Amino acid sequence: MTHPIYSYSLCIALPLMLFLGFYFLFASTPEKAIFVNYLRSRRIMGGALLLLAANYAVHFFFEIRFRDVHAAILMNLSTYFLCYWLFSSALTTLLDRFYITRRRFRVHVCQWLLFTALSGVVLLALPEGRVQKVGLLLMGVWLVAYGFVLARRLILAYRRAVRLFDDTHSDDIGAYIRWLSVFTYWAVIFGVGCGLLTFLPDEYIYLWILSSVPFYIYLYYSYMNYLLFYEQVEQAFEQEMPSEEETPEAIVEGGVELPACYAGIEGKLSVWIKEGGYLTPGLTLKELSDLLKTNRTYLSTYIKTTYRVSFREWIAGLRMEYAKRMLIQHPELTVAGIAEKSGFQSASHFIRLFKEREDCSPARWRKKHL
Structure with missing residues (x-):
């Protein structure tokens, strides 16, 4: 057979x-x-x-x-x-x-x-x-x-x-x-x-x-x-986050008990955002926590609790808003150039994220808003 x-x-x-x-x-x-x-x-x-x-x-x-x-x-x-x-x-x-x-x-x-x-x-x-x-x-x-x-x-x-x-x-x-x-x-x-x-x-x-x-x-x-x-x-x-078991001292802000490590994070982050720190390519949570002189485990928890997104999504949102401003304020710059200035991995990555958020390409979005 x-x-x-x-x-x-x-x-x-x-x-x-x-x-x-x-x-x-x-x-x-x-x-x-x-x-x-x-x-x-x-x-x-x-x-x-x-x-x-x-x-x-x-x-x-x-x-x-x-x-x-x-x-x-x-x-x-x-x-x-x-x-x-x-x-x-x-x-x-x-x-x-x-x-x-x-x-x-x-x-x-x-x-x-x-x-x-x-x-x-x-x-x-x-x-x-x-x-x-x-x-x-x-x-x-x-x-x-x-x-x-x-x-x-x-x-x-x-x-x-x-x-x-x-x-x-x-x-x-x-x-x-x-x-x-x-x-x-x-x-x-x-x-x-x-x-x-x-x-x-x-x-x-x-x-x-x-x-x-x-x-x-x-x-x-x-x-x-x-x-x-x-x-x-x-x-x-x-570079995985270490598991830390220590319980921080608590403080009271606005009548709500918060870990002491959260004190001042909001203010430090506001200054850091105004200075455009999120535009640094390849930024990591560890680098940001070292810069703010805070614990990265608690910084991660603060970002998740406050913004309801992961660290990557939070940074991507900040970069996306910056890129939108650049698209309107600097029509002479290319999409690839703006992607680089905004801190994205690549132009293709920026375009993909932009389409997911705005349902159109950056070039088309710029044309509409100009």
Whole structure:
């Protein structure tokens, strides 16, 4: 029994998987200590890709799908379960360098061995019929649930990182890791799809193979592109706000009890805003707290409480109002020039934010108001 389109799809996917796996394992990175975690993540991902490539190779060279369908399904289920863990570990460690521990490693390896053993019992020991189908259904549910748990953990880590960046940096550092969120949701769809396609009739399996090509090309592109921004993101992580447990002395202002650390912040911020301090490119909460000679944890809390936005959104709002004034008062300046003077990361970032807030481009807004 042969299916040419199935074999052709494997011919397309297998070389791609081998290339990506070996590249992720052995390609060099900048010789800086800060890239150690990135290299660890990429090597874990490379191992996962080579594991999938080995799965593809067994299907292609030994045609196990047509010789023993139960053995093929067992191999697929076991491979997917282990790859779910490797994929999630590779991505999560980019957001949390201490994520991979010996205990966590042992727990997931034991879960994989148990899942593989039970799948083997269901597929190879139980007689074909209703009992085996129920067993397969349970193993499929276990696999999907496991994937969702890992994906949820990664998404939560991503959201924590974005909140951290928004609370401590004026630049949109979270934009550099957005691909992690996009890839995770795509991986959930792809992973669940692969699990379902494993049980489909043989003539539809090529869909599973071909769908992996754009998926892994996007992964490769994302990792390579992230290399350009990784140092900046990792430095932002290293500047994470410390957790401070001390309780400040309280003072009373206007009959309301406030922490003593809030005393004078409003006045200092007013002076700082009038002087245009928010126009400094790459401004961080730590830099502002040092300038105002106050605690950055309390400064962050004050900004959130008073303005109901994160530090990044607050600075972006100040810069946006300044940019609007510049658009009207200096028609001779270009939009790119105004974006630079206003402290934005780039002209494209400024234009995107402007469109989100005003529903039109800066040039069109200027034309209306002039």
